Amino acid sequence: MRIIVVGLGGTIAMTGHRNGGVAPTLSASELVEAVPGLSEAGIELDVRSFRNRPGAALTLGDLGELLSLLRESFAAGAAGAVVTQGTDTIEETAYALSLLHTGDEPIVVTGAMRNPTLAGADGPANLSAAVRVAADPGARGLGCLVVLADEIHAADRVRKTHTTSVATFASPNGGPLGYLAEGRAHLLNRPARRYTLPGESLAAPARGTRLPAVPTADDGPLAAPARVTLYTATLGDDGSLLPLLAERSDGLVIAALGVGHVPESWVPHLEAAARRIPVVLASRTGGGRVATSTYGYPGAERDLIARGLIPAGFLDPYKARLLLQILLTAGHPDIPGAFAHS
Template sequence: MSFVQSATAPRVAVVGLGGTIAMAQGSSGGVIPSLSAEDLVAAVPGLAGLGVDLDVHSFCSRPGASLTVEDIFELSDTLMRRFTDGAVGAVITQGTDTIEETAYLLDLLNAAGSPIVVTGAMRNPTLAGADGPANLLAAVTVAASPDARGLGCLVVLADEIHAAARVRKSHTTSPSTFVSSNGGPLGYVVEGHVRLVNRPAHHYRPATPDRGRPLPRVGLYSATLGDDGSLLPLLASQIDGLVIAAFGVGHVPETWVAHLAEIADRIPVVLASRTGAGFTATNTYGFAGSERDLIARGLIPAGILDPYKARLLLQVLLAATDDRASLTAAVAAATGNTGSGAE
């Protein structure tokens, strides 16, 4: 469905996936995804005054937790067609549970310079102070702005503009849950205008994945106190790649080292930090299970990427190549981790 302002107005695609922003009371109690993308657009005060033509499409109606990687690949194809047809940007409405992951995956798949803006809501439409309409208005504002071109996929909630590679959900219920611990927001929506205050140092896009081959399975395993690592070989036998969410700057228990060395001989293993901010180290600590020890045994440092994003990156990379040198170089390029230790 199109909401047309004029023949010369910029066109923005609005694609609905469901989530809290689109929920209404269910018959058995609790809210469930019920509202279409058209319903959401029609409920936003001020949207008609932006001077933007809207191409509105309901892609699916699911909670964020039920979206799949395959869904996002298909969504990316849909968006590329919209851009080819003349849309200057796109807005995705979805559940906030997985926004930090879907946005990064869309960022990796975005072959156009046009901005993709992902938004949602923390308060569903049945509640006082529902934030969905304001977030959708801000997202359309950003998607239509020439200032957003070349920034890749963005996340916009609470009038803040975040880079997909940085953003994370930090609180279970707060409307200001989305933060970018590494560098802060790229900007804000102020009085209906986009105000950028910084830009990413680099923007990475990998080689196009081979859609004809099955999607690789990549596991994520987090370091926890007292875990001896004995489950790692069992997990690794079922997957094509592995991400370790390590302690601190990239440390695991000493009992994990032999397991990880053997696994890294067979499949790529990426070393990330479970902390949620900062870089994995490459050259500081030297004990068994330290980042120096693990990198020397073939693990690939994740740089600034958190484990959830590192998992998606490795999955996309493995869909294009299984050459270990190419994978290592690609992870380093994607994460800004091009110093010693990524070599």
């Protein structure tokens, strides 16, 4: 069995920097060589250094090129993939990969919270676990997974919840899919469905110049990424910035209060925006589903949906923004329908 391991950089690959602190310098081969026992696992590894950037510096263009590389490897017989990267953006990159990867081969994303210069660095253990999950037949058909701290998470559920803890990743909606124990993956539950964007849904770009950097699920390019703004509701905000943001955006995601509420003063601004661009209603809480029929006062979810806002379901605001950006960039014909699957 062959697994491709692709390094993108991040804390897992960082060493001391001449100006102080740490920066990504280690190659993917160096990361693999530092994992005890991995060479005796009976898994053939195809190791590639693809980027060496912090997680915050990654772009959709990087992910598009990564997907092209992974598809080539899967077509050549690789049974799965492991991607190492910075944890800052794992919850977003993994979700984007999961949306655009339609094959059965698992893509497992991992990283580290403690860099290799620290005592108790978690990178080698996370990389070992990720390789074993990617090679496990039970992971086939699950799309993209996130594996850290011996937990296996679905890409559309996982969130980074702590700035420094090695147990930072959690799945508020449904919990982990499984765990690593004694070097083996144990998948205890499987999602009821897996939502992907097949090639035919990504064929017609909405705007901008077509770029080769962000391919669709069938190797065709996406357009220049759409501009999607994420705006968070907070106590006392009168919403006066919303018209300006909407004017300069192709889509808008509102991280609303509670189950989907905003101040009443926001209502006319959001209604006007929803007449021109897609406006998605998510919850800033990061867990649970946006309501659709409970509260009826101005600025509540029933009122906002009636004015044209699109409920995000169980998606948190970050994932809702990514989904909307990909849908708009690809010219998807049914944005509300796509969010109905979330």
